[in-house]
Amino acid sequence: MIRGAMMRGAMMRGAMASEWLKLRSVDSMRVTLPLACAASFALAVLPFASDPDRSAMSAGRLARYDPAGYCFSGGFLVVVLAVGVLGTLSVTSEYGSGLIGTTFLAVPRRRTVLAAKAAVVGIAALLAGLVLSLATFLTAQRILSGKHLAVGLGDPGALRAVLGAGAFLAVTALIGLAVGTLLRRATAATAAVLGLYVGANLVTGALGDAADAAGRWTPVQILKGLTSTRGASASLPSPTAAALECLAYLVVLFGLATLAIDRRDA
């Protein structure tokens, strides 16, 4: 039993080292991810420059104004979508070329392959996400401090928003990986992720109040729930609810992906 566990541990370590090398040895990761981060950073930070000074804001606007949460709406979605697509690519590129067969020859336990991919993709996205969310937050607050609107990491909800945004990127990468494993084809998986992240929100938005319950489950609303420091609403989950929704997505999608990868012919 102990030997078996050690064997599996060694297999998992090897598989993770392999996946990490695969991830960093192709241009899509070396180029696309930094570019997406830079674009996201610029697009997230720039709008703060045009916001008025605190003294010029009405009381109502000031009450709604969310110096922490606003860092992670709008421009931040660029990196969210990029990471989602990169997540799908980390596995669909292997299915597309047939390399997945070579991967399974080296590691016949397919669950180990999926777990190793998830660990590497998730950790990489988490680290990149935390660096990006912290940088976005700190830069935005620098701009806002001149307008007397800035908050610090110690202010209520601010740290949670920064950590939540970083973690959301990891969840997004993992959702991409699971969807990519299920669908195998890059085009189908990309369309599914974009549909979930962009399309779903358009639908629930168009349906209005009637779709509030469903609206809470769209990824954009989950991100907002994780990062908002201005309270929940009918269509906005609380931070805890949003975190649980993330977990539910991962459990369901990885459950399906594990079933699929075990049963299908590679």
Add this chain to the structure above:
Amino acid sequence: MIETHELTKRYGPTTAVDRLSVVIRPGRVTGFLGPNGSGKSTTLRMILGLTRPTGGHALVGGRPYAALRHPLHEVGALLDPGAVHAGRTARDHLRAIALAAGISSARVDAVLELTGLTTVSRRRVGGFSLGMRQRLGIAAALLGDPPVLVLDEPINGLDPEGIQWIRTLVRGMAAEGRAVLLSSHLMAEMEQTADHLVVIGRGRLIADTGMAEFVRRASRTDVLVRAADPARLASVLARAGGDVSSEADGALAVRGLAPRRIGDLAAEADVAVHELAVRGATLEQAYFEATEHAVEYRASEGGRR
């Protein structure tokens, strides 16, 4: 050693592989032949645990592939030379496989050297010719220094030098006591490389025999005779029990009589013989005869006999 027992794969109503039982033994090169769509690739993929059999099982070194502890040390496989990420370098491609299998990067460099890829190892695979990808695929198969090799069409896209290199490599591997299973459509090459043959058609076993025996069983062995008076010689030979037919250029193709007897008969009949040659059957002829009824896709007015 590879063993399959009643190995079967069905896709809906189609049976791709039908109760195939063979043993691929160490110390020799086993050629794996069959027409397109005969189930060769499906069989190889089932042996390697990539495709799940509908029935029966396949064992590598006595275990199902999925149960192997160090699979790449047990069996090395080349299935599809295109199964690479175009943006990755040759060395990174091999290192990724090596890391997953717990193989050192020194071994990566060794197989790069062995396959002649050292100088291009830091170039992206996307720019590789098919021949170079074949070499890279073989390098990957050799990573674990396995006792069993499975090579699917390894000489496709190789130049004559590359083909000779594969032949030498594969023969050397078998001479070291490894089991080599090799599929190819190039009969002349297979004839020179393989010791043993497994032939399948429509998923069923047609032959599992030594190369020499398989070729000998083909009925096409005959004797070519050119003579001063072919018509007279033909009737003499026919009377002596020969099965004589005329070739386009006036030569005679004779079956059923040994060359020595033909020469004696010609001398008795006072016909000058200009050429007397035994034409042995080739693997290609033997193969066509064996698979005649098992060809899945055939041109309608096929030129085959």
